[in-house]
Amino acid sequence: MKEQYDVAIATEQEFTTDLKAQMTAFGLPCTDEQAHDFYYYYVQLIETNKSLNLTAITDMHEVVVKHIVDSLSCYDAQYIADGATILDVGTGAGFPGIPLAIYNRTLKITLFDSLQKRLKFLQTIIDELKLENVVTLHGRAEDMSHTDAHRESYDIVTSRAVARLPILLEWTLPYVKQNGYFISLKGAAYEEEIQESPKALDILGGTVKEVRPISLPTIDDKRAVLYIQKTKATPNKYPRKPKDIKEKPL
Numbered sequence: 001m002k003e004q005y006d007v008a009i010a011t012e013q014e015f016t017t018d019l020k021a022q023m024t025a026f027g028l029p030c031t032d033e034q035a036h037d038f039y040y041y042y043v044q045l046i047e048t049n050k051s052l053n054l055t056a057i058t059d060m061h062e063v064v065v066k067h068i069v070d071s072l073s074c075y076d077a078q079y080i081a082d083g084a085t086i087l088d089v090g091t092g093a094g095f096p097g098i099p100l101a102i103y104n105r106t107l108k109i110t111l112f113d114s115l116q117k118r119l120k121f122l123q124t125i126i127d128e129l130k131l132e133n134v135v136t137l138h139g140r141a142e143d144m145s146h147t148d149a150h151r152e153s154y155d156i157v158t159s160r161a162v163a164r165l166p167i168l169l170e171w172t173l174p175y176v177k178q179n180g181y182f183i184s185l186k187g188a189a190y191e192e193e194i195q196e197s198p199k200a201l202d203i204l205g206g207t208v209k210e211v212r213p214i215s216l217p218t219i220d221d222k223r224a225v226l227y228i229q230k231t232k233a234t235p236n237k238y239p240r241k242p243k244d245i246k247e248k249p250l
């Protein structure tokens with residue numbers, strides 16, 4: 001933890017210059033207002049990380065590229081229309097939900113996590129940045145989709161770094177409205193994970209519409225965004241009990 005206490009916080013000018021450069025390199029223009037909001041989020045992330053485990057990434061440039069630009073790498077109006085309802089499953093410190101909410105304030109985003117402390121941190125960001133388009137939801141992904149308020153209720157579900165794809169599909173697809181999308185932000189093993197998933201996709205009603213390899217500015221690693229459409233209803237018995245999902249993935 002000592003290291004985290006010593007992390008230097010960049011000035012707003014340093015942060016904004018880098019953020020705008022990396023977002024432009026990725027093809028996403030960034031306004032001054034958005035940059036200002038992202039700076040506030042970055043500072044709070046680093047400050048709060050001293051007492052609450054939020055992220056292992058604390059270097060300013062890495063926060064810009066690996067958290068902010070990476071979160072926005074899934075943003076595409078072809079899939080994410082203005083005003084869309086989005087559930088971010090396993091949002092943690094708010095990725096990709098908060099960057100999407102700052103980038104497009106018409107999106108109606110629910111930040112969902114099983115850890116209340118992280119949601120409390122996110123509520124302070126929501127309040128301070130007046131993100132009227134964002135709410136938090138506390139619970140387990142496997143439980144809440146059995147309630148009428150949440151089942152097949154979201155245009156889009158997003159998730160980054162939460163579970164392997166066959167498990168994640170059982171957690172997320174029940175929340176997606178028919179014809180909506182589950183958008184999965186994945187790391188190096190994405191091809192292997194897709195190969196593990198045909199049975200889960202078939203049972204749960206998902207179809208892989210696009211696998212988009214992502215190349216982030218200034219770093220050389222393998223990642224992709226998967227756009228998975230909900231093409232038929234998920235049978236009511238899914239998701240199964242947490243133990244069955246983990247021990248017997250579809």
Ligand SMILES: C[S@@+](CC[C@H](N)C(=O)[O-])C[C@H]1O[C@@H](n2cnc3c(N)ncnc32)[C@H](O)[C@@H]1O
Binds near residue numbers: 095159161162
């Ligand atoms: C590795 S973090 C990833 C956080 C964030 N999405 C990111 O990319 O930085 C995984 C998050 O998923 C949450 N999580 C794990 N299992 C969950 C479940 N069954 N239901 C809801 N959230 C869960 C954890 O509390 C944690 O905040």
